[in-house]
Amino acid sequence: MAHPLKHAESSARKFGGKAEDYLPIHNWFDESKAFFPDFRHRALRHHAEGIFLAERFFGVAIVNSDGNEVPVRYVGEQHVREDLGRIPTAEDWLLQIKPQRWMCGQRLEDKEPSTKKEAV
């Protein structure tokens, strides 16, 4: 499953109401695709912490168009499971990053000899 609308339709089948009730939550999960347009965008919000962040953003529950409260966390869990088949941790994603020297704070100018004259 990829498009937020498909996730929203799935939410409506699972929790009642209309797809539009859930679309803002699913759009939020996939917003990162706007600046990293392949599956790796999911590293930013498609994990357990991202689901809790969605809850802080949208509240503990939304009221769908049937008038029923639906926990935002359940909607987030559904989204991530539909995309990944499970709910990874942020650590699962971060451990896949290949460490680079700059990530530990080494400045670029420390790496290459300077051609600039020192100010006196």
Ligand SMILES: [Zn+2]
């Ligand atoms: Zn997604």
